[in-house]
Amino acid sequence: MKKRLMALMTIVVIAGSACSNTAAPASSGAAASQPAASQPAAASAATATKLVVWARNYTVEAGKAQPWAPDPKAKLEAAHPGLTVELSGATSGDQFNRIELSQAGAVADKPDIFQLDNIWLGQFVDEGITANLDSYYANWADKSDIVPAYAESTKVKGSQQAVWFYSDIRMMIWSKDVFKRAGLDPEKGPATWDELMADAKAIKDKVPGVNPVEFPASSEESTVDRFYSYLYMTGSNILNADNTKAAFNDAGGQKALQLYVDLVKQGYAPKAVLSETADDIYPHVFSGKTGIMLATVGDGLGSLPDGFDVSKFQSTIGAALPPLCSGCQPATTAGGWMLAINSASQNKDVAWEYISAVTNGANMVPFEVERTRIPVRTTGLAQADAFKADPYFAQEAEAAKVAHFPPFIAKYTSMIEILWTGMQKAINGDLPVKDALDQAAADVDTLLAP
Amino acid sequence: MAHRALSRATPWLLLILPLLLLFLFLLLPYLLTFYYSTTGATIGRLLNVQQVGLKNFQAVLSSHAPSFLSVVGITAVFTTGTLVGSMALGTGLALALHTVSAGLRSALLAVFLIPWVIAAVIIGYTWRLIYDPAIGLANSALEPFGVAPVAWLTEQASAIAALVIANVWAGYGIVLLVVSGALANVPPNIILAGQVDGASYRRIVRRVILPAIRPTFLLAGLVALVSGLNTFDLIYAMTRGGPLYQTETVALEMYRLTAQKGNVGQGAAVTVILFTVSLALAVTYVIIWRREARKWN
Numbered sequence: 001m002k003k004r005l006m007a008l009m010t011i012v013v014i015a016g017s018a019c020s021n022t023a024a025p026a027s028s029g030a031a032a033s034q035p036a037a038s039q040p041a042a043a044s045a046a047t048a049t050k051l052v053v054w055a056r057n058y059t060v061e062a063g064k065a066q067p068w069a070p071d072p073k074a075k076l077e078a079a080h081p082g083l084t085v086e087l088s089g090a091t092s093g094d095q096f097n098r099i100e101l102s103q104a105g106a107v108a109d110k111p112d113i114f115q116l117d118n119i120w121l122g123q124f125v126d127e128g129i130t131a132n133l134d135s136y137y138a139n140w141a142d143k144s145d146i147v148p149a150y151a152e153s154t155k156v157k158g159s160q161q162a163v164w165f166y167s168d169i170r171m172m173i174w175s176k177d178v179f180k181r182a183g184l185d186p187e188k189g190p191a192t193w194d195e196l197m198a199d200a201k202a203i204k205d206k207v208p209g210v211n212p213v214e215f216p217a218s219s220e221e222s223t224v225d226r227f228y229s230y231l232y233m234t235g236s237n238i239l240n241a242d243n244t245k246a247a248f249n250d251a252g253g254q255k256a257l258q259l260y261v262d263l264v265k266q267g268y269a270p271k272a273v274l275s276e277t278a279d280d281i282y283p284h285v286f287s288g289k290t291g292i293m294l295a296t297v298g299d300g301l302g303s304l305p306d307g308f309d310v311s312k313f314q315s316t317i318g319a320a321l322p323p324l325c326s327g328c329q330p331a332t333t334a335g336g337w338m339l340a341i342n343s344a345s346q347n348k349d350v351a352w353e354y355i356s357a358v359t360n361g362a363n364m365v366p367f368e369v370e371r372t373r374i375p376v377r378t379t380g381l382a383q384a385d386a387f388k389a390d391p392y393f394a395q396e397a398e399a400a401k402v403a404h405f406p407p408f409i410a411k412y413t414s415m416i417e418i419l420w421t422g423m424q425k426a427i428n429g430d431l432p433v434k435d436a437l438d439q440a441a442a443d444v445d446t447l448l449a450p
Numbered sequence: 451m452a453h454r455a456l457s458r459a460t461p462w463l464l465l466i467l468p469l470l471l472l473f474l475f476l477l478l479p480y481l482l483t484f485y486y487s488t489t490g491a492t493i494g495r496l497l498n499v500q501q502v503g504l505k506n507f508q509a510v511l512s513s514h515a516p517s518f519l520s521v522v523g524i525t526a527v528f529t530t531g532t533l534v535g536s537m538a539l540g541t542g543l544a545l546a547l548h549t550v551s552a553g554l555r556s557a558l559l560a561v562f563l564i565p566w567v568i569a570a571v572i573i574g575y576t577w578r579l580i581y582d583p584a585i586g587l588a589n590s591a592l593e594p595f596g597v598a599p600v601a602w603l604t605e606q607a608s609a610i611a612a613l614v615i616a617n618v619w620a621g622y623g624i625v626l627l628v629v630s631g632a633l634a635n636v637p638p639n640i641i642l643a644g645q646v647d648g649a650s651y652r653r654i655v656r657r658v659i660l661p662a663i664r665p666t667f668l669l670a671g672l673v674a675l676v677s678g679l680n681t682f683d684l685i686y687a688m689t690r691g692g693p694l695y696q697t698e699t700v701a702l703e704m705y706r707l708t709a710q711k712g713n714v715g716q717g718a719a720v721t722v723i724l725f726t727v728s729l730a731l732a733v734t735y736v737i738i739w740r741r742e743a744r745k746w747n
Contacts, residue, residue: 069552218692219695270601275692418515425695
């Protein structure tokens, strides 16, 4: 009898512990913890406070330069006895999901600080996830250090909602080997659309088996992201000023998409671009199978193929701002990562203190150099010596000054699907450029309608 | 008395844990999916959601970008291709292995099963690279024959064919395994009888072996069918349903609506539709199986 009772109790204990274990995965990939929001407001020696930070995985990678630690973390913990900074990293998709799900009550803990892709900002603001940072910005001495092109882009609906962390810039790249074989100057990429067409023709005529030009046009984000620079330079925009209606179908937008269509029609770009992402095209340029990639993330050193070092990169690849159309203004697109404070955080003051320390220009540089990211502080951009390993840092720094950003709206991911579908219809020859963009614009207007 | 009660209760007590896990990780997600399919839930709002009745189903069925009919058509073609390809390749290899010695058969079986144990997303990216128009293996292999580079994943017909080939490669292993198991159980004496009667191996396969393993065929066919129907990761890695939704299957539609657009309600509605179709296939299988079983008995 006793034995059976023991067996019964063992079963109950095992079942109980199994249930508690099964709850762990549901609490997200973040380190399981007590809800940060329930922690006391201010750190003190008497109370243990945890500052929960949800970051991207590579910013907390052991053995690499980290912006979070050791210095900023150690100093913050020393200044606030009882405070522990808890960092956890996630891939891009997981980061988005865990932030979203933390609001849905699906995970027990919420972050105090979280890192977000700039294209998520509108959605997070709409969902009330981000704290309004206007009061912090008002007294922030480092505010003037933010690169002017970036300064206003953390504002949504007139209020500061995030702090820029680091950036990446879209640049045109070309294969110097292909240029040499086509009899072109390998050190000089096309600066205008006319030069682009002339260079493409030269490559097509003289280097058989090579795609003169490529750009991503498949069903994913890089299609629109790499297109924006050409749209912005015409003076067009993605949405109107208050982000309520599509603007990409205006004359400038049509002109930009017509460039893509013309490149395919004239055989300078293969129709296969419709199934290619930016990541697919990048190795084509490195292997000399493609002459010019219209736009890519300008962090070539961060994703060098095997066997490439800096000098081989420089001798193989050229990089410059996207070529300009007649009467257009230099422009490029910037992406990147920001930091925000959770609106539900009970530790906003200390969270802001940590963000200020982490994003400081001097603190960020070692990380940005190692990962070839673009600084968003003028003090960072000024440190050309630190970035000397990047042969195109000077061009990237110039590009940062004319950077544009996609609109930070809640329905951004749905909107870009409509846009890339419209682009594909025009490139595939299913519809004229104007009709394809008008149709996409009408769908976007419907999507954005209140 | 207490002793008897405990005896009766013991099996149930032992079952508590597995049943609880089954409920948490299988039944509860099913129930939640059915529930969410009738709500306006979004990925950021899963609690206190508004009931919308069958509106999600209506929205999914009347969608024009892409049309649900086109998605169903693409799914049907892809699934049929996967079913036929997996059955043909898996059965063919199993029959070929059946003719070699047991030791060699085990070694070769292990080799042939490798694709089946690799994560589909890795297979997807590998095949994507193979199909790359500029640096891919497929075009390099055709180049010596004077074939111009093919944009495999751009046109709908070649893209679906390319996806089917990749999915067959990824999934024929289960058919191979099931059919190999069945072949091992075919009584050798009926094969010997056929050989004594002077029948060729081809005739023995057609007249003796295949009829003997027919029930297994049904199972292998169902598994291949459902795997084709539910394939998501491989297609997502290779085409993401594009270009122009030309390779968008029901499974991808489900993901696109739920994870990309955050429309959990509509995504759940697609899931319910997919679940219902899979269930219908499974029920059909059981009915056929029982009918066949009656014949054997």
